[in-house]
Amino acid sequence: MASLIDGKKIAKRLTHEVAADVIDFVEQTGTRPTLAVVLLGDDPASCVYVARKLAACREIGITSVEHRLPSTTSQFGLFSLIDQLNSDPAVHGILVQLPLPHGLDPSTILDRIDPRKDVDGFHPVNFGRLSSGTDALVPCTPLGCMMLLESVVHNFKGLHAVVIGKSNIVGKPISLLLLERACTVTITHKLTRNLPDITRSAEIVVVAAGHPELVKGNWIKANAVVVDVGISRVSGPDGRPRLVGDCARQELSHARAITPVPGGVGPMTVACLLANTVRAALKQHRAQPTLRRA
Numbered sequence: 001m002a003s004l005i006d007g008k009k010i011a012k013r014l015t016h017e018v019a020a021d022v023i024d025f026v027e028q029t030g031t032r033p034t035l036a037v038v039l040l041g042d043d044p045a046s047c048v049y050v051a052r053k054l055a056a057c058r059e060i061g062i063t064s065v066e067h068r069l070p071s072t073t074s075q076f077g078l079f080s081l082i083d084q085l086n087s088d089p090a091v092h093g094i095l096v097q098l099p100l101p102h103g104l105d106p107s108t109i110l111d112r113i114d115p116r117k118d119v120d121g122f123h124p125v126n127f128g129r130l131s132s133g134t135d136a137l138v139p140c141t142p143l144g145c146m147m148l149l150e151s152v153v154h155n156f157k158g159l160h161a162v163v164i165g166k167s168n169i170v171g172k173p174i175s176l177l178l179l180e181r182a183c184t185v186t187i188t189h190k191l192t193r194n195l196p197d198i199t200r201s202a203e204i205v206v207v208a209a210g211h212p213e214l215v216k217g218n219w220i221k222a223n224a225v226v227v228d229v230g231i232s233r234v235s236g237p238d239g240r241p242r243l244v245g246d247c248a249r250q251e252l253s254h255a256r257a258i259t260p261v262p263g264g265v266g267p268m269t270v271a272c273l274l275a276n277t278v279r280a281a282l283k284q285h286r287a288q289p290t291l292r293r294a
């Protein structure tokens, strides 16, 4: 029987560690790590995610400041808020919740964020650093996926890892992280031919396709480790809504380990945001001469 990788437990452990780092940071600097969260409009899912992020910050003493703007905000208006946050030394992290309302180009907006404050790791500077294996702020979901994998895989070298999905938020960065650990990585996507043949040869499969129960039992070889990033609400046999991932989990009992949905990747994303915020705060303070001498 495949073991379940308990994302809630691992996220809780990480959150405890970050909470200890927050205490040290406050002692050393006399300031609190601070995250600015920008939300445009009132997309219900985004409101829920943002509320979760703000609550998680509060729980461990990270100051979080929410900036809610109307969905009609112009690029110029959003730029001026981002510029103000970039130049505020009391703000260490900036997160602009995606998706943005129609008419705003996410990559133009994300490029405006100071890369040192880019706790989402979406800025091209951080993406470039991740690609070259140097010190980057890494996107939260792939960072969390790696931690989940590390809880069951002790030596990544030479393993075949197949990633399903090529998004900038998950597919590409997780592929780079796996490559950095010396996996042989295959990135697949909607137009990949013979996808089940490819996944069947993998020791690690990371699925971020956004397609409920895409991955069937016969796509996965025995003892593979599977990370399921997808989360979709579908109607169950009784007509009631239920949450499912991108894997038909009940068919994957021959896998070595798999992340559940919910309770797998989701909790890790928020915990990694806290970790990135404290990391960004530490780096910004270390860059200041008084602390550099300490």
Ligand code: GUN
Residues within 6 Å of the ligand: 095, 096, 097, 098, 099, 120, 140, 141, 169
């Ligand atoms: N929308 C869905 N996931 C994310 C995320 O990780 N960061 C941001 N900023 N928006 C999102």
